[in-house]
Amino acid sequence: MNVTKAEIAVSAVKPEQYPDGALPEFALAGRSNVGKSSFINKMINRKNLARTSSKPGKTQTLNFYLINExxxxxxVPGYGFARVSKKEREAWGKMMETYFTTREQLRAVVLIVDLRHPPTKDDVMMYEFLKHYQIPTxxxxxxxxxxxxxxxxxxxKVVRETLNIIEDDKLILFSAETGQGKEEAWAALERFL
Known part of the structure; x- marks a missing residue:
């Protein structure tokens, strides 16, 4: 896909703050600091639209990036980060659950995991949550x-087996550094547009 326009549209914590309209949405989920923002930046050929940080827990709201209008x-906020209060983690969890389970515009979730390590318990829980609600992933x-x-x-193979990935869900090897998997990721996303 040729991205000609990309901008942050809104940051939201509750449904009434979500963008109006019926444009499709792809949520990016993963543990804190796994590379969600880097994924966005690589996919849209921008260096810093989605802010990256070496400090986990930077994203604390649902950040909607409008792509090609x-x-x-x-x-969405990363999970598994311990340096925030339990109350704050619970609030993030509720915010994300509300979004994932009620947002009609949500077409699929891009679950980002670190290839270097087996998926965490939180990764497994997130994938199981998405499958429970039959959200394409x-x-x-x-x-x-x-x-x-x-x-x-x-x-x-470790990722596939640990998550117990179902046949309908695509597993893509990716690098925000080299662009490996970018075209395959776009092809997977475009199926839902």
Missing amino acids: SFYFVD IIIATKADKVPKGKWQKHL
């Missing part, structure tokens, strides 16, 4: 540039 990427195994090419299939 035709759909949204929705960056695209799994992006990112940071492929940090794993030797000869070990990619072994690592992908």
Whole structure:
């Protein structure tokens, strides 16, 4: 996909703040600091539209990025970050659950996992949550540039088996550094547009 326009449209914490209209949305979920913002930036060929940080827990709202005036990427807070209060984590969880379970414009969730490590318990819980609600999911195994090419299939197998990925869901090897998997990710997303 050729991205000619991308902008942050709104940051929201409750449904009445979500963008109006019927444009399709793709939510990006994953643990804190897994690379959700880097994924967005690579996909749209921008360096800093979605702010990246070495500090986990930077995203604390649902950030709606309008792409080509035709759909949204929705960056959601990362899970599994311990440096916020339990109350704050619960609030984020409720905010995300409300979005995932009630938003009609949501076409699919892009679940981003780190290829270097087996998916965490939180990754498994998120995937099971998405499957429980029958939300189409695209799994992006990112940071492929940090794993030797000869070990990619072994690592992908661990991701596939740990998450118990169903046949309908796509697992894509990705690198925000090299662009590996970018075209495949766009192809997977475009199925839902």
